[in-house]
Amino acid sequence: MSRLKNIYRLGVKELWSLIRDPMMLVLIAYTFTLSIYVAATAMPETLHNAAVAIVDEDGSPLSARIAQAFYPPHFNTPRLLTLTEMxxxxxxxxxxxxxxxxxxxxxDVLAGKSPRVQLNVDATRMSQAFTGSSYIQQMVSDEVNEFVRRYRAPTALPVELNVHTRFNPNLEQSWFGSLMEIINNVTMLSIILTGAALIREREHGTIEHLLVMPVRPLEIMLAKVWAMGLVVWSAALIALIFVVQGTLHVPIQGSLALFMLAVALHLFATTSMGIFLATVARSMPQFGMLLVLVLLPLELLSGGMTPRESMPRLVQDLMQAAPTTHFVTVAQAILYRGAGLDVVWPALLAIAVIGSVLFSAALARFRNTISQMA
Known part of the structure; x- marks a missing residue:
């Protein structure tokens, strides 16, 4: 019981230290509010409210039909221009x-000819230009084909492709952007907070005070893990309820309680990783450089941005040792597809095992660091 009291009191001390750090509080607030909103609504890689204009030199029902095919949210309402204004x-x-x-x-279309329609694209807006040009080509072809079928006998296709879009019927980018931002921010902030807490104590000299107290390195480390983990866990829950569901109106398909259990297991692993990195770094700038080397591979190669199946086999095998890989799998299964515990338990077990290994390595490194200071 005395050890549990030490862990609790040391954790409370960490929380008070965090409250007295305004920059960290601003970082937490931004990471789980504005950052999520921007990731969900900016959507630079998708076609959203693209500016389009039409020069209608034909003035026919078919040209009017094509003009009416452009509407939000992919395109702004098109403006009609003259040829000289284009x-x-x-x-x-x-x-x-x-x-x-x-x-x-x-x-010419009704006569069976092949008239050409000119599409002028501002290629300096690369993301919209690439996506929009093929999208517009498909739109024009569909409108022309449907218009021609009204004047000619319909042609039966040998095969009809029936597309069913599951989990995100309208292909809303905000559904993906907001939830993935929370997943990535949980990893990033948990490593930053725990690592910064240890380095801050070393720089301020308070770690020496702990050495003369009747506490063990295990108790000090567990206190940092539960305190910083609780902060990130609470912030993620608030963001899911008030930002994702409340402001962005993104539906959560699965159990929120099961997802928060996965977050807790993941935080056990990432906070341990943060302490390990803090024992390697000698100052806050060094810790920041280490974060770049660690966070970028964790976020880019864990399957959150691109499917892991499209990565080289060696990368897939190496990333099996990262907790973020299994956390992304669990989070996507629960939040997007409504999976239950019977589906995600192997990934949860993998997170727990990896977290235990990281915690043991961080504890050994932390003990070694303290013994050198003593």
Missing amino acids: DAGMDSGDYTFVLDIPPDFQA
Whole structure:
């Protein structure tokens, strides 16, 4: 009981130290509020409210049908331009796409000819230009084909592809962006808080005070783990309820309690990792450099941004030793697909095992560091 009291009191001390650090409080607040909102709504890699204009030289029902196919959220409502206004609008950057429908377009289509429609693209907006050009080409083809079928006998296709989009029917990027931002921020902030707490004590000289107290390195380390883990765990829960579900209206498919259990296991691993890195680094700048070397591979190669199946086999095997790989798998299964414990328990077990290994390594390193200081 005395050890548990020591762990509890040392953890409370860590919380008070965090409260007295305004920069850390600002970082926590930003990470689990504005950062999530920006990741969900900015969507730089998707086609969203793209500026489009149409030069209708035909003035036919078919050209009007094509113009009406552009609507939010992929495109802004298109503006009708004259041919002389097209170049000026593109030069000034007012439009990302300008579609020029030539004269006699409908007549040539009905006559069986192959008229050409000119699509002018502002390629300086690369993400929208690449996605939007193929999207517009498909839209124009679909509208022309449907228009022609009204005047000719429909042609039966030998195969009809029936697409069913599961888990995200409208392909909303905000659903993916907001939840993945929480997953990544849990990893990032837990490592930063625990590592910074240890380095701050070393720089302020308070670690020497702990050495003369009747506490063990295990108790000191467990106190930092539960205190900083509790902060990140609580912030993630608040962000899920008030930012993701409340502000962004992103549905959570699975059990929130099961996901928070996965977060707790993951925090056990990442806070241990933060303490290990803090024992390696000698100052806060060194700790920051180590964070770059560790966080980037953890976030980029864990399957959160790109499917792990598309990565080289060697990378897939190496990342099995990272807790983030299994945490991303669990989080996506629960939050996106509504998976239960019967589906995600192997990944949860893997997180617990990896966390135990990281905790043991961090504890050994922490003991060695304290013995050198003593």
